[in-house]
Amino acid sequence: SLYAGEQLATDFDEKDSSLAMCHPCPEGGRCRGGDTLADQLKVLNSWWRSNNLSTQLTQCFEQAACLGARNPDSRVNIPDGGALIEHNESCAAGYQGRLCHQCAPRYGRETFDSCSVCPPAKSNFTLMILN
Numbered sequence: 001s002l003y004a005g006e007q008l009a010t011d012f013d014e015k016d017s018s019l020a021m022c023h024p025c026p027e028g029g030r031c032r033g034g035d036t037l038a039d040q041l042k043v044l045n046s047w048w049r050s051n052n053l054s055t056q057l058t059q060c061f062e063q064a065a066c067l068g069a070r071n072p073d074s075r076v077n078i079p080d081g082g083a084l085i086e087h088n089e090s091c092a093a094g095y096q097g098r099l100c101h102q103c104a105p106r107y108g109r110e111t112f113d114s115c116s117v118c119p120p121a122k123s124n125f126t127l128m129i130l131n
Contacts, residue, residue, distance in 0.1 A: 028057035030069045044071035045083045048099050052089065058099060062113040065092050065100035 025031035028047035031040055043049050046063035049056060060066035064078045067087035076083040091100035094107040094115045103115035110116040 023055075026055055026057050028059060029055075043068040043089055044073075045069065045078060045085070045087065046071055046073075046076045049089070050098075060099050061101055062095070062115075065095040065114075067092055 025041070028044055029041050030044060032042065041055065043057055043066070045068050046060055046066055047057050047068055048060050048066045049058070063076055064082060068089045070086045071078075071083040073083070091097075091104075094104050094117065096102050096104045101113065103109060106118050107115040108118050
């Protein structure tokens, strides 16, 4: 599910109910520790989550569209070593929405999953006249 507000339930130790149990770091995330879930978990480049409290991580269709923490996975398809760059969790330029799969304004589909900047309006007008 990709709905806002998803987070792991707190499980407590059976012998000492004042101790919370730890959860494994989900695939696609980097767990760093800290006081809040937003501090503890960050998605890797090529992964997405609905908000900074969600623990449900999903790999993006266009891997270069989803920015996050440095991702050392050699199978990640982000050109020019982009997977190894540390980013804030966000969509790359030209992308927006759920799974960063929607093209932003002034961008259009290049392939089924990727977006590219649209040519200037003058270029389109010129092409229409020449045809």
